[in-house]
Amino acid sequence: MSRHDASVSPMAAGPWTQCIDASLNVLESLGFAQMTPVQSSTIPLFLSHKDVVTEAVTGSGKTLAFVIPILEILLRRETPLKKHEVGAVVVCPTRELAQQTASVFQSFLDQQPAVEEAARRVAGVQLCVGGTRTTPSEDLAFFREHGPDVIVGTPGRMEELLRHSGVRTSELDVLVMDEADRLLDLGFTQVIRTLLSYLPKQRRTGLFSATMTEALSELVRVGLRNPVRVVVKVELKQRGASGGRDIRMPATLSSFYHVSRPEHKFAQLLRLLQYESQGTTGARKSIVYFATCAQVNYLFSLLARLAKTHDPRLQGLQFFSLHGKQTPKRRTSTFSAFAKAGKAEETDTAGAAHATMQVLLCTDVAARGLDLPDVDLVVQYDPPSDPKVFNHRSGRTARAGKHGRALVMLHAGREEGYVEFLQIKQLPLQPYGYVCRHAQGALSIAEEPAERDTDAHALEEAMRATVRRDRALYELGLRAFVSWVRAYSKHEVSYIFRLTDLSLSGMACEFALLHAPRMPELRHWQLDETLFVNEKVDQNSLAYADKQREKQRLEALARQAASPAPAPTSRRIPTEAWSEQKRRKETRALRRDKKERKRQWQQSQAAQAAEAEVDDDIDIEDDESEEERAPKKQRKAVWDTSEKDTAFFEDL
Template structure:
């Protein structure tokens, strides 16, 4: 592997000589020679050519557009008016925009000033300070326009939303882009990934066509094609590749390997179990600090919730994995933090006076993956590979910058080792590093097929116990841990290389061990899982008394708990009332049935009387018939009476007999010969 950065000549070899004070700043920064991307891009920009630049991180892309912009503005025949923009730089994140702004400010502060007599005010610098447009509590879009008009800034740097508002919103009519010399889109592919395409199209349409445009990024995507066609005119493509020589003994010669990462970067992966990831993270930091003197680390986690949780938890992990006196100083950075907090964190980490005994560790999401130039970062650790494979090289590129060497680790579990081949296709080679044991000087290779043949690291249990002991002190930590785990699982399901990172293969129980959770959260992904079979046991916690350290939050919990008890009691009472009502309704229903039965009996009695009367008539008719039979008369008169008697059915006759029996029983009841209970039992009148 190459051990030095390639250079492409001294600055004086440029076709256009640099302005002396610009050359002095470049020299003071220690850049005695140009990098390939600078040597290829600066002359093109100076010759009125649009450029599309693709180069690895840390290759000097920022100076490749800062210097041409300054030189073009200096060489203008007419000075820009106070309301005119000369150069516009658009960045996807506020951190990158702030960094670019600081580079321009560094150059502009070095402008020479004229000598003045005593008592006279010094003249203003020829070129005012650049204007930074980012979301901030200290400046609204209206104030941005006001600051621009007051300062007369020639160079404007910002994020797409603020720049769109600056040009087409609050600043429309006040800000003029008619004299725009240069437009730069830094990390252009990221601008599109974050959904800024609509804003970019509106901005591009409002800018003059007679301008120079540059697109800069470490990776280019197909989506940039549309942007290139609409915003650039016959652009020159600049692609700077990194090559390293590798000697293959079996071939007996050197093979040129193309890479998309800095030549001085050693890219490593460690196979381990999911439950061992946090243990390995702590050991990597201890190992690099103790053996290589590393003092600045960036650790990438999948979500902001994970960053918040491990920012609290990691100090408890290090004493459990080693007796080393290393005590890291942690910093956290993610997109959910307020802008001011993100700025403070980045500044604190960048300026930290870290040592191997007290290394500075930045826990971050991909918000810190692109464009940030922190030259003294020694090691990058990726606990999880990024969901977007393009971000992998950007993460690694935070180290080994500006000619320095660096190391980058990624932790892979089980079939995730296939990610190595996936990255190799993208010209990002990864070298296997043995599993790091408790003693920093000892490593253990777990074999090509993963870690199935060895027992789980003993430190996993110790770390889990240490985290649990700390989490028991504050219920807030438990909530953070559960939220972090759920967000990590959701992020895992969104990996673009889904055939490698399959959610069904993720060891969620092992991940819960690594997080030191007290109990498993309720998740659909754990529905068919047997945690006990995977060595999981919930912590012994009385959840009714497990309290928040914050008094206001604890008071709220107790109030909710009391309200829940009241609600439970109310539900029980309501259930009792429903049962009682059901019984009451049941009694009413029985009474109604008895009333219906009595009504039926009355109807049958009426029918019986009619039948008896009809029967008597029929009997009388039969008697007359018998008498008339002797005389041969009255035979026809008996037929209607007989037919009337037969109109009653046999069933009705039986019912009437039953009614007769009931009447007899009722008479006995009145005489006291039978009891009411016996009567009700006989005739069902309950």
């Protein structure tokens, strides 16, 4: 594989006229006057019948690096594509990224001249993603009706469409896999190989990603012919050094790390969001990453409830939530609402106007590929379990040459070694001080107090008071804490992120729990009662704020009190957080019970068969004719082949 290196600084790398001419008007209207280094390096290679593997920092313009050559290749064809022929396929790991890529294609296609004014046109682009109201059969019907030249989608739905004989891929010119390493990480390897079998070998293939993995290298060897590798990095000039060194982040990104004790961490998150919006940076949009979906769900619900009390610690902040367990419709609407959210202004009771910061609470579902050019700040509340995801998260800001700030929040103690770990990974970070809130509400950078931060403690008490008023928040909090413990214990950098090195009391304060859940993972933790004291929660009196849910709970309690005793096989309604160990024990016990019942059933069937053989050996007179015995034999054959399995599984 040949190799071509380029630099991202400066972002401008020459005019578009060096390699293209058909899309100049659209590029100028979109504000792209100059190419970026990844575009100037990749597009000429793509247009000269080369397969490319492009590894570039986030926000460097990789999408246009394959959209432009795809359109140019299709427009330069000697023979136009027929209605049911596909010219280009773009595979994306998530529906959000596929929708975004398809919209970029559509912005170019909308600027095409009319049919009578142009000798060549790209017929259109089709989006094929799962989790929507569109079914695979409707995708096929759309293709047959409109005959698009470009198809953009996720692997599963793409494979559903391409396997139909009515979709002709023999004339395909280009295959692109965007965020190719993520496609393999999500387990799409076999689907990708199936897709490759549907496509002609004589094609141009492009793999685009911000990181290169061993699995991706294997895919390169299988699916590409003599590829050229394009690597775009940033050169960091160090003072006092004769040379520089390469880093894996955009040159316009400022990266920081913040350290605080667990009991102060969540208060610090809210303070630094307000500090960044009110300071010289004037941040207006930010993304905050958490480890699990349950954390996002709990904290968003808690902050939404707390905001209704007009708590000054949330002043100027508007929250959105996005995670993988939301419905596709909810994910799409949330992403769209956050992307379109403008620089709104609120007016407080004194009449003074101040800008609002839009804050997206999310998991790694929004960590890769998504283009949100207006994001000013990225906060990694929980460091990612996979270190490769770190720069993908940070890359949601400082895109297309704009300046941005990224910050990772660490617990004081052993986690501070993560800074040196990232330094080795060519990701240098600067320290970000402790944000203090003064009596008048002003924020400033200072040292973390040795004693308990009174304002952080007041926020914790306000959050607990909110939890006490709603059983749903209480249950969400326990579930969020358990999910975080499980995720933290599986961190890939386990020699830095050790569960036993954290304070159980501090983490309970951070999650605003009423009591710490009982789970095997916490058996080595000791509770510091000077910092956190378990409350005795009356499970019967703790009510849901939702009247319908509370009515159902009370009815269930009434039925339970009226019944003499629960059946041995009835499922107990848990009143505390579950653990993985307890679930596995219950599953094993259920499996043993099923196996024992199946063994007994098989023995009874064998005994009946033996009795039938003995009866056949006894010579007795049978008055039934052959015609009368035939239906019985037929019924017996059906029972022997299928009904015995049906009866067994229904019994279970």
